Amino acid sequence: MAASILQRGLCPLQTFTKCVDYRSIARRCLLSSAYTDPAVWEQRPRDAQDLGQLASLMDRTYARKFPVSSLVIARFVDNLSSKEEVDQAQYYLFKFRHSPNCWYLRDWTIHSWIRHCLKYGARDKALYTLKNKVQFGMFPDDFTFNLLIDSFIKDKDFRGACSVVEEVMLQESFERISTQIMSLYALSKYLATKPELSWQEERNVGASLMLAGLKQENSVGFSARLLGLAFIGKVELSRGIHAVFHEMPLIWTSGYLGRALAVMDAVCDFRDVKLSEEVLDHVEKILQDLSVNADGQNVTDTPLEEEDELETQKLPEYINRFKELKERLVSQDRIDSRSLESLVSALTQQMLAACENADIAEYQQTVSVWEAELQQLIQRERETKEKNQKSI
Incomplete structure (x- = not known):
């Protein structure tokens, strides 16, 4: 799936390069209060339950080695009313x-769990269960992801926001435009702090930039793809292709630095597309660092495989190709002096509000569908109890 997306990402389309009043960006660059307002969720008919009785019921059920129904755990999560109860729900x-x-x-x-964690100051619990999704079954939808990302961004915890974005990337959930924008916003803000990234973080941030950028056919998207592919290429040349795709939604074929250069080449042929000068400088530094570090040789104790060795030998070619492409970009005026952070902020200002309206309308419909499914489960539970009583 990622391979086909990557190929489509190099196709020309129109892009966003319009000038924006940056004074207004400070006023509107995050999700609105209408988006994060829990009213739609909390106004649902509430099935009030005693948590102590539900906990006792689940304990007895598990002790008898019987399965607890999804309706019981849903009731437990829906009736949380404190941080201590959130801990118990985990x-x-x-x-x-x-x-x-x-x-x-x-x-x-899952949506209710995330909302309760945010409501009762237990965001760390939400992130923990998300990072350990296999152990907790946490696979949120895009709207829920957005709420969690927004919560971290508003507290200026950009590393935490990127941790959520990495989960969006791993679950390949960049379908909503709002999620793409929120993710790129978090990533660009985090990178603007100039963090010291481990190789795992470079891979994860790179994959997040690339996959989110592939959905945006504009200067932001192409700049994000370029930087993301460069990060992944750096990991590939220093640690081998297996370190790149292990547990990641990335293609297994080597040559990520070559794909980064292909993005530059594509921009040379497109109209109204520019690459961030800051991103190009970052890519150039990555190539220089790889060249200085023993010509990009492996930094692990495990010998590189043949395909990795062949890729490493291409580094001088990549460096020369980068210089040629950068000169072409300069001659064609395809370099934007703004940073990736500024480009993403401008895109956020231009597009996020319109995306919110569509998301909110869809969310209201989703809540209605969820409520209908819940009522069906309650009815099924009632019929089962009546049937059991008759059989006694």
Whole structure:
């Protein structure tokens, strides 16, 4: 899937390069209060339950080695009212995930869990269960991802926001334009702090930039792809292709630096597309660092495989090709003096508000669908109880 997306990403399309009033960006660069307002969610008919009784029911059920229903765990999460109860819910989410009914954790339960974590100051719990999604079954939808990313951004915790974006990348959930913009916003803000990245972080940030950038056919998208591919290429040349695609939604074929240069080449042939000068400088530094570090040789104790050795030998060619392409970009006026952070802020100002309206409308419909499914489960539970009573 990632391979086909990557190929499509190099196709020409129109792009965003319009000038923006940067004074207005400071006023509107995050999700609006209408988007994050929990009213639609909290105004649902509430099935009030006693958490103590629900916990006791689940404990007895597990003790008898019977499965707990998705309706019971949903009720437990929906009735949380404090941070302490959020901590307790984390335990039961773990227990449910390791039960025979593990595949039936409902989407609305995941959404409810994230909302309660944000409401009661337990965002760390939300992130922990998200990072350990296999153990907790946390696979949120894009709207829920947006709420969590926005929460970190508003607190200027850009590293935390990027941790959520990495999960969006791993789950390949960049379908909503709003999620793409929020993710690129978080990534660009984090990189603007000039963090010292480990090679794993370079790979994860690179993959996030690339996959989110592939969805944006504009200067932001192409700049993000270029930087993302350069980060991944750096990991490939220093640690081998297996370090790149291990547990990642990336293609297994070597040559990520070559793909980065292909982005530059494509921009040379497109109208109304420019690359960030800051990004080009960053890519140039990556190539220089690889050249200085023993010509890009492996930094691990494990010998490089033949395909990795062949890729390493291409480094001088990549460096020369980069210089040629940069000169072409300069001659064609295809370099934007703005940083990636500025480009993303401008795109956010231009597009996010319109994306929000569509997201909110879809969310309201989704909540209605969830409520209908919940009522069906309640009715099924009622019929099962009546049937059991008759059989006694």
